[in-house]
Amino acid sequence: MTNGIILLSGGLDSLVSLGLSKEQYGISLALTFDYGQKSVKKEIETSKIICDYYKIEHKIIKLDWLREITHTALVSKDMLPEKIDENSAKNVWVPNRNGLFLNIAGAFADGENYDYIIIGANKEEAENFPDNTKDFIERINSEFEFSTQKCPKVVAPLLNCDKNDIVKLALEHSIPLQLVFSCYAGNEKHCGKCESCIRLKNALIANNATNYLKELF
Numbered sequence: 001m002t003n004g005i006i007l008l009s010g011g012l013d014s015l016v017s018l019g020l021s022k023e024q025y026g027i028s029l030a031l032t033f034d035y036g037q038k039s040v041k042k043e044i045e046t047s048k049i050i051c052d053y054y055k056i057e058h059k060i061i062k063l064d065w066l067r068e069i070t071h072t073a074l075v076s077k078d079m080l081p082e083k084i085d086e087n088s089a090k091n092v093w094v095p096n097r098n099g100l101f102l103n104i105a106g107a108f109a110d111g112e113n114y115d116y117i118i119i120g121a122n123k124e125e126a127e128n129f130p131d132n133t134k135d136f137i138e139r140i141n142s143e144f145e146f147s148t149q150k151c152p153k154v155v156a157p158l159l160n161c162d163k164n165d166i167v168k169l170a171l172e173h174s175i176p177l178q179l180v181f182s183c184y185a186g187n188e189k190h191c192g193k194c195e196s197c198i199r200l201k202n203a204l205i206a207n208n209a210t211n212y213l214k215e216l217f
């Protein structure tokens, strides 16, 4: 039997990655990271609900020091970017985030015997964030051959998908999209204005899944 860990923020990418991979990789543990991001409270709350839904263990990893060295709108008082381009990507950058999160998951895998680590990296994020690319996933896997005894394998089931594809997969596999929280702002409902909200909204509209719009926004 395989045993997997998911990096879970409660956003679209991680929720759908979990829904698609739960059985295949025997996911039994989710890690949610608290680095003082504006949306942390909602991320933890949402991830907990998702873990209850899928009946997996949920751990919250606190990274207070990461907030101190993060100087972008994701944690600071600065306004969140509303349009999607190279600059807005820089405004929500967190230093070495995916590298760090995967290495923390790698330590869990090494210490507690997990075979797989699932991450929601995808084609759309990869356009602006190099830590969402196939090259990066391959290199992390090579790194684990040296830095761990267990050599867990990182799997990114959405690597070739954009947001429209991801929503389509969610609908096809009856993944509970009503549970998702994909907003950078962290209010009770999605703000509808930040980059992440705009991407989710557009993908729901493209898939005729507008019934979720009222519920989420």
Ligand SMILES: [Zn+2]
Residues within 6 Å of the ligand: 182, 183, 184, 185, 190, 191, 192, 193, 194, 195, 196, 197, 198
């Ligand atoms: Zn938002």
